[in-house]
Amino acid sequence: MVGDQKEINDTLPGDSGSGTFYAVGVGPGDPELITLKARRILENCNFWLCPAARENGQSSALRIASTIINVEKKNILTHHFPMKHVVRGQQADPELLKAWQAAARQVMTHLKRGEDVAFPTLGDPALYSTAYYLYETLVEEAGHINVEFVPGVSAIGATASAAHQPLCLGNEYLAVIPATFDDRRLKQALEDFDSIALMKVHRILPQLIGLLDELQLTEKAILVEKTSLEDQRVWYNIKEAIDKPLHYFSTIIIRKNQ
Amino acid sequence: MVGDQKEINDTLPGDSGSGTFYAVGVGPGDPELITLKARRILENCNFWLCPAARENGQSSALRIASTIINVEKKNILTHHFPMKHVVRGQQADPELLKAWQAAARQVMTHLKRGEDVAFPTLGDPALYSTAYYLYETLVEEAGHINVEFVPGVSAIGATASAAHQPLCLGNEYLAVIPATFDDRRLKQALEDFDSIALMKVHRILPQLIGLLDELQLTEKAILVEKTSLEDQRVWYNIKEAIDKPLHYFSTIIIRKNQ
Numbered sequence: 001m002v003g004d005q006k007e008i009n010d011t012l013p014g015d016s017g018s019g020t021f022y023a024v025g026v027g028p029g030d031p032e033l034i035t036l037k038a039r040r041i042l043e044n045c046n047f048w049l050c051p052a053a054r055e056n057g058q059s060s061a062l063r064i065a066s067t068i069i070n071v072e073k074k075n076i077l078t079h080h081f082p083m084k085h086v087v088r089g090q091q092a093d094p095e096l097l098k099a100w101q102a103a104a105r106q107v108m109t110h111l112k113r114g115e116d117v118a119f120p121t122l123g124d125p126a127l128y129s130t131a132y133y134l135y136e137t138l139v140e141e142a143g144h145i146n147v148e149f150v151p152g153v154s155a156i157g158a159t160a161s162a163a164h165q166p167l168c169l170g171n172e173y174l175a176v177i178p179a180t181f182d183d184r185r186l187k188q189a190l191e192d193f194d195s196i197a198l199m200k201v202h203r204i205l206p207q208l209i210g211l212l213d214e215l216q217l218t219e220k221a222i223l224v225e226k227t228s229l230e231d232q233r234v235w236y237n238i239k240e241a242i243d244k245p246l247h248y249f250s251t252i253i254i255r256k257n258q
Numbered sequence: 259m260v261g262d263q264k265e266i267n268d269t270l271p272g273d274s275g276s277g278t279f280y281a282v283g284v285g286p287g288d289p290e291l292i293t294l295k296a297r298r299i300l301e302n303c304n305f306w307l308c309p310a311a312r313e314n315g316q317s318s319a320l321r322i323a324s325t326i327i328n329v330e331k332k333n334i335l336t337h338h339f340p341m342k343h344v345v346r347g348q349q350a351d352p353e354l355l356k357a358w359q360a361a362a363r364q365v366m367t368h369l370k371r372g373e374d375v376a377f378p379t380l381g382d383p384a385l386y387s388t389a390y391y392l393y394e395t396l397v398e399e400a401g402h403i404n405v406e407f408v409p410g411v412s413a414i415g416a417t418a419s420a421a422h423q424p425l426c427l428g429n430e431y432l433a434v435i436p437a438t439f440d441d442r443r444l445k446q447a448l449e450d451f452d453s454i455a456l457m458k459v460h461r462i463l464p465q466l467i468g469l470l471d472e473l474q475l476t477e478k479a480i481l482v483e484k485t486s487l488e489d490q491r492v493w494y495n496i497k498e499a500i501d502k503p504l505h506y507f508s509t510i511i512i513r514k515n516q
Contacts, residue, residue: 152415169386171436176426177432
């Protein structure tokens with residue numbers, strides 16, 4: 001499945017001895033929301049590189065995947081990627097750069113031996129996944145690699161399902177917004193769009209509620225914590241969550257045309 | 259998994275004799291992108307209601323699901339939902355209303371007998387799925403029903419994976435925009451957002467390219483037709499697709515910070 005117009009880096013000639021790097025979306029939390037394809041690829045790869053938010057911490061993606069895949073005989077490296085805000089167009093934090101480069105070197109060792117490497121990543125790789133930083137670093141260092149991205153169920157889709165609300169219908173526009181709180185820009189999007197999905201809101205809830213109150217949108221907001229997990233919570237009155245210690249799997253959806 | 263603040267319609271007391279309506283996302287096209295949960299629920303439901311875009315036409319969602327599930331013994335009704343634009347806040351087209359009401363009556367017959375009903379739907383139910391129109395009609399007619407939405411892999415996530423491009427990273431904002439061409443509003447979103455996903459662009463490509471040229475965004479646009487299917491095509495120069503008979507599974511993603 002290669003593009004027509006531009007060669008992409010997955011099937012260059014003479015490449016047959018190289019392994020493939022698979023960035024695999026494992027969905028929002030419930031292991032049953034893993035796709036058949038993700039399961040097959042994770043089962044077939046013996047080497048996994050797993051992202052962890054804390055040093056010596058557990059990888060959420062690994063925890064989800066290992067619920068349905070026997071990982072006993074896998075060679076699993078949990079790699080610490082510091083949770084720092086990345087501002088596109090600016091040079092990344094040196095600590096982050098170092099983490100990606102170290103991970104890339106380990107991945108390359110296996111790919112060069114012809115071994116495939118899987119990188120399980122939360123939700124859908126298309127939305128804010130560390131997998132792309134690693135992929136870019138790999139391409140920078142190696143020129144090209146064999147790569148496949150496996151899409152997964154996103155946290156925003158799962159949040160909407162949990163709330164029994166669509167994100168958008170008909171001619172509605174949807175804005176997807178990350179955790180960073182940028183008052184002016186966020187306000188504009190909240191005013192202009194029919195629906196808004198706000199990801200990882202656990203640290204900005206009080207500020208956010210202030211802005212939603214101002215725009216009379218608080219009553220349209222639904223907060224879902226730990227979407228799709230057994231201890232999932234759905235808050236139809238988001239103000240009741242304001243003083244709660246929210247998990248970082250916390251998403252708010254706002255649909256104006258309810 | 260019920261909300262805290264407001265009773266939602268899935269676990270009312272005295273409801274044990276009623277079946278459950280499952281709106282099941284089957285992903286963007288590749289049957290292997292179905293989740294384990296979607297497969298389990300579709301296997302367990304004997305009655306499926308399947309949406310079809312044309313009268314007496316095939317249901318794409320059914321075609322995808324029946325690749326991995328034996329449907330021989332299923333009671334499958336393919337229901338025609340006319341492909342008309344729905345403008346939220348306005349009364350729906352009478353033909354569409356009639357289609358939903360007819361479908362709702364059939365679903366209710368089974369639910370009342372205690373039989374579960376599955377409604378396979380393309381991609382993720384959260385994004386522009388007919389499932390919500392049917393659900394709303396069911397609730398209007400019956401007061402409440404037992405319901406579960408099963409999230410799926412979205413066409414936009416699969417398109418990004420096919421193009422080896424994220425939709426958004428770091429602090430980037432993403433706009434998701436449907437096929438309807440609204441020059442002013444679309445232009446604003448293209449100007450304001452870091453990334454834009456345009457769904458079902460098959461009928462508006464020439465107009466769209468005109469606007470993208472004006473904003474100097476044409477070179478950042480990637481078009482994926484039949485995402486994740488065997489005959490998927492990726493166009494890195496979208497102008498080469500302008501005179502092609504595109505399938506309605508056609509999505510454009512634009513990420514400014516490439």
